[in-house]
Amino acid sequence: MSIQSKIEWTDTTWNPVRGCTKISPGCKHCYASAFAERFRGVAGHPYEQGFDLRLVPGKLLEPLSWQKARMVFVNSMSDLFHPEIPDDFIVQVVNVMMQADWHTYQVLTKRSARLRELLAGPLRFAAKQKHIWWGVSVEDVKYGKPRIAHLRDSSASMKFLSVEPLLEDLGQTEFAGLDWVIVGGESGPGARPIEEKWVLNILRACRKSKVPFFFKQWGGVNKKKRGRLLRGRTYDEFPTMEIRPIPDRAERLGMMALMESKFPLSHDLIQIGR
Numbered sequence: 001m002s003i004q005s006k007i008e009w010t011d012t013t014w015n016p017v018r019g020c021t022k023i024s025p026g027c028k029h030c031y032a033s034a035f036a037e038r039f040r041g042v043a044g045h046p047y048e049q050g051f052d053l054r055l056v057p058g059k060l061l062e063p064l065s066w067q068k069a070r071m072v073f074v075n076s077m078s079d080l081f082h083p084e085i086p087d088d089f090i091v092q093v094v095n096v097m098m099q100a101d102w103h104t105y106q107v108l109t110k111r112s113a114r115l116r117e118l119l120a121g122p123l124r125f126a127a128k129q130k131h132i133w134w135g136v137s138v139e140d141v142k143y144g145k146p147r148i149a150h151l152r153d154s155s156a157s158m159k160f161l162s163v164e165p166l167l168e169d170l171g172q173t174e175f176a177g178l179d180w181v182i183v184g185g186e187s188g189p190g191a192r193p194i195e196e197k198w199v200l201n202i203l204r205a206c207r208k209s210k211v212p213f214f215f216k217q218w219g220g221v222n223k224k225k226r227g228r229l230l231r232g233r234t235y236d237e238f239p240t241m242e243i244r245p246i247p248d249r250a251e252r253l254g255m256m257a258l259m260e261s262k263f264p265l266s267h268d269l270i271q272i273g274r
């Protein structure tokens with residue numbers, strides 16, 4: 001089973017980790033936390049433990065079971081580079097992406113220093129893969145811009161930004177060397193406002209450096225009402241995707257069996273704690 005995502009810039013979400021902790025102003029109205037906490041204490045529900053951080057080894061092999069090529073948002077309900085997630089587990093997640101390489105993976109983090117560090121070390125084997133896109137979240141100047149610097153500094157081949165929720169004007173920005181920029185406003189109760197001039201500033205920087213630009217939404221309390229038109233049009237640009245052959249069912253089952261035999265972890269949840 002996979003979740004067909006409603007997020008405009010992906011097809012599917014894959015969550016081998018659940019839960020996270022807040023780190024910066026962009027987390028204030030974290031949709032994942034709000035969703036997960038609704039089910040705290042509901043016996044048998046995937047979010048029975050609310051938004052407490054835990055590994056879900058039973059989900060590791062999921063992409064190998066998907067026959068059609070998809071864009072996969074990795075850990076929409078967590079942050080793969082959270083400090084409490086062991087390096088070994090992150091390596092296993094990335095190993096699955098290496099095996100199931102007919103998909104395109106979008107790995108988005110606010111822990112950009114750890115992303116840079118691991119790409120230079122235990123994840124070096126995946127840094128140059130064109131089907132794995134490494135991204136950082138940017139919400140403002142103070143917290144967001146250092147993340148752009150970490151990403152730029154990293155050995156990642158495919159680099160992207162998710163500038164959402166955009167909370168202020170980013171000022172002078174330089175996007176040369178990046179492969180994709182997504183921009184969006186915050187949605188839901190208490191949504192903080194976004195201004196058109198902030199978005200246009202980012203669009204201009206993307207155009208200057210020939211970086212594909214995706215405008216996700218204006219957001220607000222009723223995001224459908226505000227829509228996603230910017231100056232009368234939508235912006236749905238993506239980087240170029242690699243098309244790779246898709247193994248048949250027997251091959252995929254063989255890959256799953258092989259990987260399963262390598263994983264030392266059981267298929268149970270591993271709770272890390274609050």
Ligand code: SF4
Binds near residue numbers: 021
């Ligand atoms: S880093 Fe992402 S998943 Fe974690 S609390 Fe912040 S917004 Fe939520």
